[in-house]
Amino acid sequence: MRIDRRSVLKGIGAGVGVAALGAPAVRAQAKPVRIGFMTVKTGPLASGGIQMEQALNLYLKERNNMMAGVPVELYTVDTGGAPAVARTKMQELVERNGIAAMIGPLSTQEALALDDYIRETKTPTISVAAADDMTQRRANPWFVRVTSTSSQCAQVMGDYAAKDLKYKRCSTIADDIAYGHEQNSGFQRVFEEEGGKIVQKLWPPLAVPDYGTYIAQINTKVDGMFAAFAGSNGFRFFRQFNEYGLKGKIPLLGGMTAFDESLLQQMGDDAIGLLSVNYYSATIDTATNKKFVAGMVRDYKVEPGYYGAATYTAGAVLEAALKTTGGKDDKQALMNALRTNKVEDTVRGPVAFDKYGNAVGNIYIRRVEKQNGRLVNAVIKTYENVSQFWKYNPEEFLKNPVYSRDYPPAKFLEN
């Protein structure tokens, strides 16, 4: 559903009409709340960005375009994933449209480009951008993340590999960007502290034309391989991994976007049995999530994954905050509400925030299974109330440098 001026006016009209009938929650002067939505609908990141938009549209549609009793005016912008464009578009959202809060942007590069402007204009921002430091060493007071830092899920997978799978030796492969580095190091730190050894780390560039040369180097004397990929790379890697006959020889443990729901049907039955870690799974067995998944399948014929669930959750968190503030035009109050609310029933489970603005919530270990003829990421273990700092003390954690390609150093690498 596109929200144009006319439907917005209708929404406002409806609000006034309800007020005239004497509904106490909506006063006649209830101004619509203006929400900016920054996504990516063109270029290589569009897959996630389009799903973000579908999920948000669904969220608003289910609520007749109202949040906390106030009509919503949604302003959607497409950045194409370009940081410079994101900066211009956000300026437009803030100065021309006068938004009260923003959902987005999608990518870390965009979020970094907007960091100053978000602070300057004091715009409450709910983003999926995963870079650890956005909510750690350089936490922006106007930023919250309802999903997971890059390393938050990976740390859980490190624990699962060491304790539940009892793996001793693992290798890793990840996109050679901060997102891959941070996931990889999160996995490595927890896995090694619990007795495992990382014996090989491979770093293909993000836009690598062919994984063949990396796959040929894979150390086969390992119990498993952690694979942290973004976008369609996990899918491409997996196809080529099978091409080289490695399927079944080395179990793959996927990072949070490696085997996303959006890739699953394309991966085919070869994918059955793959493990991955995420803050969400379309199979989470709650009424809220079932309704969300059914809505996405009905309206868009897709099962939601990382990006869809993120935006739908962002909607829920924003709505809860608007309820707290009563829709009053006060950015500071809205921001405080965003950060201090605990939202019990989102599609990913309960969500609270730490003082750095990052979600504390469930993280799921998932296994690809075939149910009713469809491939799904079935939840096999739930870690509850996981913080971005895993089980470490936040102050201690933040004294270390941010996770990177070489931090923490890997002590057990073999050639």
Next chain:
Amino acid sequence: MQFWLIQTLNSIAFGGLLFLLSSGFSLIFGLMRMPNLAHGAFFMLGAYFGATFMNWGANFWIAALLSGLAVGVLGVILERGLLRKLAGNAQGQVLVTLGVSFIIADVCLMVWTGDPVPVPAPQWARPPMFLMGYAFPTYRLVVLVIAVIAAVLLYLLMERTRLGAMIRAGVDDMEMARGVGIRVSLLFMMVFMLGAALAGLGGTIGGPIMQAYPGLDADMLPLALVVVILGGVGSLMGAFVGSFAVGFIYNFGTALFPDFAYVILFLPMVAVLVLMPEGLFAGSRQ
């Protein structure tokens, strides 16, 4: 031992794929003196078309030929409809092809969505084969064979047919070719069609390795540029040798010097540009 064997096979197979990508680019560049920046997008279209035709039930080879044909026709439309109007304005043509590549990329996004589309290999080529005890993807060797066949056919076309002679004449000296009565405008159209068709065919053939996904165009175009700069503009031999050279440099470079993964392809290109600006096998005498 395994390392050298598998990486060598990887290099050769990747070289084959690069030849399918870059031969058409080189042909167009050589004759029309313009880099067709929509070439990566043609390749991507070929991959999407191939996947779609196979979904509709076509067999792999039919799908590949149909994709080649479809992209070839698109090439003709582009050449007749847009580039022709900019004849003589190489800069304008370059910008137009770049714009067309953006349009194609966004149309692909609308039609095939942002999620990657798998391009299946022929059934028999899917299980890996074992060479001296080491697993190697069968399909990559198939690609190599196709590339060699394509190279031989192109060679025969260029060296043994009248069309080939006209193309060579056009590459060597456009004015003179015009002077002896070759219809250069028709020639442009045919070469553009052939080049585009090769990209479309290459897209389907390369599909089972690369898959079809948004951004494939931008991943492939620089490879075509590197091959052609290395091998020399407008020379089939150059594209052939350049493809395999790049295959080896890329595979061994990234495996042996992983920290140089980003520049490994471009260092040799810079060296060639400095030392032999015409490329290893210059086809042009201008």
